[in-house]
Amino acid sequence: MGLQVKKNNISCDLMIIGAGMAGVAAAIFAARNGIDTVQAGLTGETLYASGLFDLYGVSHSPTRELIDDPWQGLRQLKKKNPEHPFSLLSIDQIRTAMDGLTKFMEDVGQPYKGYPDKNARLITSVGTIKRTYRVPETLWEGVKALEKKEPCLIVDIQGLRGFSAIQMVESLSHSWPCLAAATINLSWDNRLGPKYAEHIARGLESESARMEMADAIRPHLGDAKTLGLPAVLGIQDPLGVCRDMEKKLGLPVFEIPTMPPAVAGVRLKEAFDIHLPRLGIQTFFHHTVHTVRHQKDERFFLEVGRTAPEITVSADVVLLATGRFLGKGLISDRKGIREALLDLPVSQPDHRRYWHRESFLDPKGHAINLAGLEVDDSFRPITARGLPACPNLYAAGSILAYQDWIRTKSGTGLAVATAYGAIEAIKRTGK
Numbered sequence: 001m002g003l004q005v006k007k008n009n010i011s012c013d014l015m016i017i018g019a020g021m022a023g024v025a026a027a028i029f030a031a032r033n034g035i036d037t038v039q040a041g042l043t044g045e046t047l048y049a050s051g052l053f054d055l056y057g058v059s060h061s062p063t064r065e066l067i068d069d070p071w072q073g074l075r076q077l078k079k080k081n082p083e084h085p086f087s088l089l090s091i092d093q094i095r096t097a098m099d100g101l102t103k104f105m106e107d108v109g110q111p112y113k114g115y116p117d118k119n120a121r122l123i124t125s126v127g128t129i130k131r132t133y134r135v136p137e138t139l140w141e142g143v144k145a146l147e148k149k150e151p152c153l154i155v156d157i158q159g160l161r162g163f164s165a166i167q168m169v170e171s172l173s174h175s176w177p178c179l180a181a182a183t184i185n186l187s188w189d190n191r192l193g194p195k196y197a198e199h200i201a202r203g204l205e206s207e208s209a210r211m212e213m214a215d216a217i218r219p220h221l222g223d224a225k226t227l228g229l230p231a232v233l234g235i236q237d238p239l240g241v242c243r244d245m246e247k248k249l250g251l252p253v254f255e256i257p258t259m260p261p262a263v264a265g266v267r268l269k270e271a272f273d274i275h276l277p278r279l280g281i282q283t284f285f286h287h288t289v290h291t292v293r294h295q296k297d298e299r300f301f302l303e304v305g306r307t308a309p310e311i312t313v314s315a316d317v318v319l320l321a322t323g324r325f326l327g328k329g330l331i332s333d334r335k336g337i338r339e340a341l342l343d344l345p346v347s348q349p350d351h352r353r354y355w356h357r358e359s360f361l362d363p364k365g366h367a368i369n370l371a372g373l374e375v376d377d378s379f380r381p382i383t384a385r386g387l388p389a390c391p392n393l394y395a396a397g398s399i400l401a402y403q404d405w406i407r408t409k410s411g412t413g414l415a416v417a418t419a420y421g422a423i424e425a426i427k428r429t430g431k
Helices: 021-032 044-048 070-080 091-107 137-148 165-171 197-203 207-220 238-249 263-278 411-429
Strands: 004-006 009-017 037-041 120-123 129-132 152-157 179-184 226-230 253-256 282-285 288-294 300-305 311-320 330-333 336-339 393-395
Touching: 009 021, 009 300, 021 037, 021 091, 021 263, 021 411, 037 288, 037 311, 044 263, 070 091, 091 263, 091 411, 120 137, 137 226, 137 238, 137 253, 152 165, 152 207, 165 179, 179 207, 197 263, 207 238, 226 238, 238 253, 263 282, 311 411, 393 411
Parallel strands: 009 037, 009 311, 037 282, 152 179, 152 226, 226 253, 311 393
Antiparallel strands: 004 009, 120 129, 288 300, 300 311, 330 336
């Protein structure tokens, strides 16, 4: 059919509602399959992203084992939890989906690295060790240094909140004894009030600012073989900034994720804002879908705008990637949990009293975190009778039921894999 624009009316094959990781991944896969696509949603959540692509880091079971081999972990998950969204996909499909997102990031100049069959381990800004599947290449030397336990200097920046080199070194002293800490000051960034990571990152896109940072770090290097810095090495070309710092200092440099809202989220958001339209996606970021009308077994009509309807989009197919409570895909009140746009059935506990366990840190998790839309094998939301609520409506990402992505450290994996599955189903059925 093709995308058509006429005044304030747009006609397309696919309308994606949501601009988080699931929505973005769906748009990437749709574009690569030649599906004319419109996307609308709020991108603010992306600013809170760590920049790490988690696949499956902690088991879904109450025992919560740490997962080193995510593929073996997923095979076990699929056997024991056939209702989990991952169970709707083959291992090959999940791998293809993750490779597709990684390829997109490489194409836009922000490459990611990882091991083919195991999770990488890296240090965090609070002095813990995290498992994840893919990391920005600017973090990779830190993964290698942690494996080798070689002498390493961690540097923080005076005035930058939420990142303490001393705290990290003290917390990691038993697992990585050859760590040292130092604090530097950046005169070009001195100003009243606190310093912000994004401000520093944009400043470091200047060669003179990088030279001053290198000069400030050099006296502290000692016998360090690698150097860890907060993730502030530029926005548009962080790998280029990182390589320039390595050249200036003469040793490998790596970034350490900072507390959100983080530069990593800004990088992702700007990459999506700039490059999704270049794939042919017509994006309406910072827009909301206010109303959805559906002709029985036919097209959808959606009113889209910032604070009020501005544009009408008619689409053959709609994909819901609206998230749960933070993304406002699900809304809770004293009557229960409901889906926000189409009032679709939501799998949830029978009563609010069962939403949470008594202990906040109960290893079994909380039932509310498993609430969401049940879907069929093609990622179409289903009714209480097990039938598709609509033959041309699909869903992907954290709005799906029976998964707890925060607890299992699987946020990106779940979003990207289910988006891939939904787009494959749309391509296969033609609607």
